[in-house]
Amino acid sequence: MDEKETNLPATTKKKTLKNNEDDRKWFSFPNSPASNTVISVVSHVGDLETFGKRLEHNSHSTQIDFFDPPEGSKNLSQRVKYSTDNTETTIHLDNIDLFTKANKPLKKILTYTLVQLSKENVTENPENDISIKFPLEDFVTLGCYKTIRTARQAFNQAQHPLTSIKIEGVVKDKKDQKQITDSGIEVLFPGAHIKNGIVEIYLNKRINWQLFALQYFSILPKEYFSLSDNAADTLLNIVMLARKRLNDIGKNGSFNMSFKTLQQILDLPDETITKNPGRDIKEPILNAIAEISKMLNGDIVVEPIYNANGNIIEFLEDGYAKVSLYNEYLEHFGELAKTKRIKIEGAMKKREEIADRAKVKALANKLEKESKSKK
Known part of the structure; x- marks a missing residue:
């Protein structure tokens, strides 16, 4: 039914409803x-x-x-x-x-x-x-x-x-x-x-x-909602992880996500159990990565890095996705990285100033004691 309800409270907040008119990409x-x-x-x-x-x-x-x-x-x-x-x-x-x-x-x-x-x-x-x-x-x-x-x-x-x-x-x-x-x-x-x-x-x-x-x-990215399940799950975890990788983004405009992590995100089978790891593990990871890069059209590029001649163990242990951000995405996370760096530098400077004041105070106390001992 269109109007099926579940334990609805009596009072709701009023707001003007609009279709999705936001022209941003995200x-x-x-x-x-x-x-x-x-x-x-x-x-x-x-x-x-x-x-x-x-x-x-x-x-x-x-x-x-x-x-x-x-x-x-x-x-x-x-x-x-x-x-x-x-x-x-x-x-x-x-x-x-x-x-x-x-x-x-x-x-x-x-x-x-x-x-x-x-x-x-x-x-x-x-x-x-x-x-x-x-x-x-x-x-x-x-x-x-x-x-x-x-x-x-x-x-x-x-x-x-x-x-x-x-x-x-x-x-x-x-x-x-x-x-x-x-x-x-x-x-x-x-x-x-x-x-x-x-x-x-x-x-x-x-x-x-x-x-x-x-x-x-x-x-x-709004494209998340039109992606296949695997690609959507991967993209969602990319944007969640991006905030934790601001240092890498600030330096390189990119960060890495291991294939082991993608195996976890996509609920793929254990590599020691599946009889066809290429089909059951490798292909879903590579397909999800390729779909994101195609749909995001250069704004977010996800590049698989791995040894094409290696086995599935090497693929998972050593392989990773390099996530490169461009345009609005690089600007957004780049600004966050800059803000984080400024905060860290400010905190470090404050600690140094406190340490310097402590050294000056300790030296003053030492000189005072030496002066008293000479009298």
Whole structure:
């Protein structure tokens, strides 16, 4: 049904609705640790344990813990605790089967929901229930679906899992830690529906949206929505990773992503198990890379670097994708790199000044003691 609703709150935020008229090549996209965690968990719901093992191997600062569902539980639920140096986020998925079946449309609908969230002026904990609204036609305009009918079918399929994602967690800084939710486990999006061609997704007012998603931002090419699943997943992770590779971008205008990481991102089989690693691992990685470079038309160029005569082990261990940024993308991340460098240089200068003052004070104290001892 077009107007199917799930636990809809009474009050929503009013806003003027427009089709996607932005002439920029990209969307602003939340790139905060907690929101990235939700995307990662939802994207790899089919085999979270394998994803977790690979992630911990490829990123030593990340730890994933899994909790078994309650004994006798009818639905195969999953609770995943995702920890990094500064965040600790626990995602609750009550029915893995639902997420698995709807995974294909859910990933892009969740991503577009976060894109729309970045446009909202959401306070830390809004007093009233608020919602995100956008035309269903956006999915057609962006090339995600060919018709309004197929877009509606996809949204209806993704609606139940989208509105059942639960979260809790903390974000740590130098002085203290802040809770993402007011009172433990909370549903991210309490309700969603389509009415008169307008999608409306409700935001839980007991979630600190600034902390959850709106701390940091990246930019997501609009082509993401028209790419195949593998290419889209690769591109999304490229823009997430770009903020962490600002030093490389500032120096070279590019950064590298290992094929091992791409194997993890694309949920490709283990190289020691598959009988046809060329077809099952190598081809999906190379095809995703080629599709991105073709669709981005020179703005982002992804070049595979590997030994064409090597085996699959060498391909994964030594091979990598060189991601080169141009035009608006290089300008955006180049400015971020410059800002980061200035902050680092400022902090280093401040530390040096403090150290110099400490040396001067120590020398003055020493001279004073020597002067007193001579008297």
